[in-house]
Amino acid sequence: MPLEPIFPEQNQNSLWRPVQPAEILRFVHSLLQAYEVVGAQRKRGRIILDQLQDAADLLLEFPPAVHSPKKFLFPNWDQLFRFKLDNNILLEAETTTPPRIIFGMHPCDLHAVKILDDCLFEGETDSAYRAKREATLLVGVDCTPDEYCFCTSLGTDRIAHGFDLFLHRRDGHYLIQSGSERGKQLLYNHAPEVVADAAEAPLPLQIKQCSTRLKFPAETLPALMENAYDDPVWKRLGKDCLGCGSCTLLCPSCYCFNVQDKLEVNLKEGQRIRTWDSCQFDQFAKVSDGENFRSSQSDRQRHRFYRKYKYLWDQHQRTACVGCGRCSRECLSHIEPTEVLNQMFADNLQPERPSAPGIEYQPQMAEIIARKKLSPEDLLFRLRLPEKFTFTPGSFIQISVFGLGEAPFSIASAPDGGREIDLVIRKAGALTQALHRARKGDMIGIRGPFGSGYSIDKMLGQDLLLVAGGRGLIALRSLLLSLLARRRDFGRITLLCAARSIDSMLFREDLLDWHRSGEMDCRFAVNEEENEWGIPSGDISYLFKDLEINSQRTIAAVSGPPGMYRHINPLLFRMGLHDENIYLNLERHMKCGLGKCGKCRINNVCVCECGPIFPYSSIKHLAEAIER
């Protein structure tokens, strides 16, 4: 059932009235007769947000440090239901939400409520939150930013709708604006003398000034974060962070929670409650067998920043941060979002590229320095590039011949930081036929590298099982050469390699060398009954017979024709390999390499950007990935 918006967009006939402090006092006094009114007030020498007893205690000008209204809309202790232990009887929650007014919300906190709405109304509506949200009227008030506020960088220093009433501060008095029918009704019922006043002209949105700010437009945050996953800044935050969770607890839009049972003393009944949790706590991503999916404080801080500035932006097109500064104001280690993000922005400044139109599609020229026949259809080319070249094994490059176009090819050599790479070109269409005619010394166009390949770091200390079918060996050769370059850093290496025939098998000399080297276990199969190598006849699944691996410490890299994965994956699962330890090579037609043309998409995932090497765990939900 589609949800009715709680706040309709601000209607044109907003009510605008001047209102004097004394009138506000009478208004609040009247509200207190009918509602629970929550507001900032002084208690025991501190300013806190709490239920108001006396209208005279309400503060309308208070510092941004006061806790956010999340305290009332999504409280730390919320009963979900009650139960009786004896006969396992479930009872409704006891909580009824009183009609409530939060009187005095800064614009940033009103924005934060929109974020909570985004998240808690999405999918299955959170009914406990909805009940409170519906029973609560929000009255906004202007504020003065302090040195921690950075709302102006996020556009949350002002608000046009999302409140029932808003008090704009003028000289010595306020201008009250209605933002909803409910708000207007509130004025009619509880401040008729204000409504009776002459209307004032609507104020344009008031823009504030913050000394703390982002040095770049907030809209670039998601793109900045896209490339910042391995930024050194996370390590630094991990070292600085006390893990106390204050940042998330005080955040007006953090809503992650824990659910637990609390029993009455008599042990006969109890309640299931939810309490705030924090992604900064040790146990937040820990599961019962002891595994912790974010085991270091760096991981946890990174997660927090990604949630705030990337993940929720991707879903709802706004940051989940409103720049209220509560996290940095209370952080004993002085972790400040603007400082972190500005630093990240400075680190990621790309060297100025020539900005001629279309430059990203223009190839550079590379020289063919060697060519060698690998099979009747396949030639191995060694290219010398104009400059040094880094890539991860499994990445690809675009080769072009003017007049015939461009096509992607896997890099067959290991990244060594130099200028030379190997490519295998199979004679198929016009472009590859032209390449087969090219000679040593000829120049061809290259563009790239593109894509995301195998993570060697994840493989350190692990056993490796490489499964190559046919031309799938090309990408795996790049990986295998990288592994052999630092053989001692890895455990057992097993290569299963199959092809149609001995003749069609690529890199035959390499295969024999590897087999003889004793550094790895090589097993081969071909579809020929009688063959010159005297190896078994059958498809690649034949090589899994008698294969013994330690599934807990093995990472598999499977690369072959699309149909192969359907047969091989079940064998790997049966051996007990984890989803995240199975890497598949899901090459598609990666035409532009820039994540734009759309030709290589598997469902919504762009292969040229996120792949072509994917851990199974990241693509198993994609219907087009393997089952087609």
Added chain:
Amino acid sequence: MKKTRIGFFDFTGCEGCQLTVLNLEQDLLEILELVELVEFREVMSEQAGHLDIAFVEGSVCRQQDREQLKKIRQRTDILVALGACADNGGVNALGSDRGPELMCQQVYASHLPHLQTDPPQALSEVVPVDYRVPGCPIDGHEFLAVLQALLLKRQPDLPTFAVCVECKLAEYPCSFDHGEICLGPVTRAGCRAICIDGGDRCRGCRGLIENPRTSPYHRLLEEHGLTVDDILDQYRTFNIGEQKSES
């Protein structure tokens, strides 16, 4: 159904933890419906045989204490350390950096051999301890929660996060903001930041969290002008055992 038999015992300590249990008043009466209190020196003189749960307060300072504790261990299924002294030596362990004679001399300024004790030990240094209720004194509600869990044959769990969490939730002002050194960032929560509420700072009576971020914490203390010795002094009031095992 047979009621769970529980007993309370004490060694060197102020008995404030047992007093906290007695102060539970109505809740205590309710829980007594579910258990059989068979031994509790504070309120009764009987001696029972086998126990399901023994709550033991105080640190262990003499040979005869050690033997008595071993006997309690033998006749109880579950042994719970009640309060800081039992849990990690508590304030009693403060004197463990000097010999018993010197200590006696410093405290009483005279030679009193009958008052000399061995360095105070936590219960777990003498017998296996199954569960713990930390704090000086314990938090009554946490005691109830541990007992409830044991009655339901569930693993009792203590908060894994720091006192800062409860302090922020209660909207208390940060001790560091008014120049006080506070152990809240590394101390296990569960006390609802009661000392901060009372205008004091956290002195770490509930022991350190499992994964205290000591390096940023020490950096913070250094920012506030503390030396390494000052920092150790901060820990020393309640966390001598833990500091020993960490170094």
